[in-house]
Amino acid sequence: MIKRVVTPTSVNVLPYEAVLEALLVRGAVGNELRLPSSAKFILSEVVNGCLSHTGSNLVGRVLWLQYPGVDRDERSFARNLFELLLQTQAGEPMDRVGAAILTLAKPEQIHSPPERPYMTTALESIYCGLPGQIYTGGSASSWSLPSDLVLRVNKKVMPTFSGPEQQTIKNIGRAMQPFVEIDLQHIRKTYMY
Numbered sequence: 001m002i003k004r005v006v007t008p009t010s011v012n013v014l015p016y017e018a019v020l021e022a023l024l025v026r027g028a029v030g031n032e033l034r035l036p037s038s039a040k041f042i043l044s045e046v047v048n049g050c051l052s053h054t055g056s057n058l059v060g061r062v063l064w065l066q067y068p069g070v071d072r073d074e075r076s077f078a079r080n081l082f083e084l085l086l087q088t089q090a091g092e093p094m095d096r097v098g099a100a101i102l103t104l105a106k107p108e109q110i111h112s113p114p115e116r117p118y119m120t121t122a123l124e125s126i127y128c129g130l131p132g133q134i135y136t137g138g139s140a141s142s143w144s145l146p147s148d149l150v151l152r153v154n155k156k157v158m159p160t161f162s163g164p165e166q167q168t169i170k171n172i173g174r175a176m177q178p179f180v181e182i183d184l185q186h187i188r189k190t191y192m193y
Contacts, residue, residue, distance in 0.1 A: 017126050018157045019100040019169065023049070024127075025145060025153045026173020029180050033145040039124035040064045040077065041183045043105065046123060047081045049176030050101050053168070056088045063179070065186055078107035078119045097161075097168045141191040142184055 023046055028035050036042060044064040051059045062080045082105050104123035111117045131146055158166055 014096040014100045014161070014165070016100040016103045016122060018160065019097060020046070020104055020123060020126055021130075021149065021153050022157055022161070022169045023173050023176065024130075025150050026170050027176030027180055028145050029177050029184065033150065034142050034184055035145065035180060036142050036183050036187055037140055038064070039127040041187075042127050043078070043081060043121060043123050045176045045179040045183065046101065046172075047085055047105055048179045049172045049174075050098070051084060051088055052175035053172045054088050056084075058084045058087060065183065078105075078121055081105060082107055095165070095168065097165055097172070101172075141187045 024035060024042070025033070027045060027049060036045075041064050044062065048059055048063070062077065062084060064077065082102075085102055085105055104126070105121055107119050107121055109117055110120055131149055158169070161169065
């Protein structure tokens with residue numbers, strides 16, 4: 001369970017990019033450390049992994065798979081996931097890992113170009129720019145985490161977290177894995193690339 005402590009100050013906030021990378025390494029499945037290429041799947045997996053870790057009864061209520069077809073409503077998807085996180089944390093201070101996940105999942109409306117505004121999150125922006133992920137360029141429906149990213153997370157990123165923070169990240173990553181596996185199964189059945 002995410003340990004509740006005083007809400008972090010700006011000086012005491014974990015780098016949310018590092019939290020995401022650590023969650024991805026802990027949440028990837030199989031010996032190949034596979035993940036879906038789409039950041040929408042990853043957003044769903046991180047949030048549902050966090051909800052599962054906290055014991056929330058809201059787990060699985062919002063999945064990217066529930067938004068079928070070309071007309072997927074990305075705005076409501078991102079907002080609904082964020083609302084689930086807020087409900088789980090309602091009225092209680094959160095630890096630094098929880099604060100980083102909230103920052104990663106917070107939806108933001110982008111108005112460029114002005115005629116086609118869209119919704120995104122920090123998680124999606126970071127995920128799409130990860131080494132290895134940028135090379136898929138949408139041409140692959142899943143990918144494996146590069147070994148240099150995994151080594152850097154294990155040797156340099158994880159040691160920067162406290163012991164309880166490392167355990168929380170490991171537990172959330174483990175809780176993400178069933179969602180990752182479901183999404184990868186769906187991807188294998190649905191996509192030809």
